[in-house]
Amino acid sequence: MVEVRCQDPLKERSQDYVHALTTVAEVQGVADAWEECRRGLGDTQLELKPSWILNDTLTAAEPDRGLLVYLLESDGHPRAVAPFLQRRWAWPCRLGYRTVARFPVRSAVLYGTAPLSAPGTGDLGRLMDHIAERPERSQAFMFDAVPVDSELWRLLQSCRGLRKRFWIHRPWPQSPRHQVILEGSFEDYLGRFSRKTRYKLRSAVSRLAAMAPEGLRAERVTYREQVPEFLRRVHSLSAASWQGSRLGQVLQPSPEVERRLTRCAEEGWLRGYLLWVGSRPVAFVLGFQSEGTYHYYQIGYDPEYAEHSPGKVLLYLLLEDLFTYQAPERVDFGFGDSEYKQLFGNHSYQEARVLLIRKSPYTGLALATDRACSALTAAVRLGLRKARLRERARRRLRGGTAR
Secondary structure (H helix, E strand, O other): OOOEEEEOOOOOOOOEEEEEEEHHHHHHHHHHHHHHHHOOOOOOOHHHHHHHHHHHHHHOOOOOOEEEEEEEEOOOEEEEEEEEEEEEEEEEEEEOOOOEEEEEEEEEEEEEOOOOEEOOOHHHHHHHHHHHHHOOOOOOEEEEEEEOOOOOHHHHHHHHHHHHHEEEEEOOOEEEEEEEEEOOOOOHHHHHOOOHHHHHHHHHHHHHHHHOOOEEEEEEEEHHHHHHHHHHHHHHHHHHHHHHHHOOOOOOHHHHHHHHHHHHHHOOOOOOEEEEOOOEEEEEEEEEOOOOOOOOOEEEOOHHHHHHHHHHHHHHHHHHHHHOOOOEEEEOOOOOHHHHHHHHHEEEEEEEEEEOOOOOOOHEEEEEEEEHHHHHHHHHHHHHHHHOOHHHHHHHHHEEEEE
């Protein structure tokens, strides 16, 4: 464990320390105090639970995967925590969905949308100063979904220490993060849609149900005994889906993944779904529920059924189930502004993906390549949007209709 005094004496309180924790044993040693701090601050991020992070780490089999947790302690008590997942990252420079170059870098990906800290105390600033001052532990720090009205966002834009040592890179423009706030009944929720939209959604469900004598059902997956079969079904669906074929996002039924999801089921977090047309699974959702939030984590569907919108049908049935069984307060769709999120969401806020790229000739080349690809992709998308062809192009690239 590396222990370093805060570098800014004007902001420093007595007995302020920043620890860099890199082993499971070190994290386990502070887990209870960390959890007490999280609950005291009212933070509900599942990914900031020490139990979630330890489960993610203890069940991992990747040799280059590791923990890096920065913890600010004052008078022996945690005040701010920034947990990162360290791994080798092949930085993909893409033109649309096609990768044209990859640059391997040592990366650290933040768990959650923002570190754990009390606003207005300066704790987060001290933590970020420490990250900037550390030697080259990582070539890139990745903040995947930073709310643009947050203290973290303001620090990333203005911290001189960070700008001195890192390039601040935003791969994409900020976008809305869509959620569903569950209030009232499912019928109350559907009442926000126009009559035409309600008819289309219900018709999509009826058409898919009519394709098999046994009908249509959405299977809820929450128990550890369901995990092996769920993974087997999901693997074939995710491999065939556009996310798997185009982006490589295939959920493997490995012992590592099975252990991780089994532990999630034991903790009461797992809430997945399979959509069955008769005896055939055609779509899935891997999700987790904790402290009032359902995290819509990974999805996919059989492209043979694309024209019947199985993703939308499953989301419709999933939401109906969420309203009636152990209802959370909200559904969080995660990063991205997809059409289906716009359709089903009833609340949103702006967020952005931010990368801190440690300055060097190699990372400078990677950054320049990525920015050039992003600029060209944005120009093409703008042209398609002006010609009203963007959604048609997306459906063609994904091999079917939009979810």
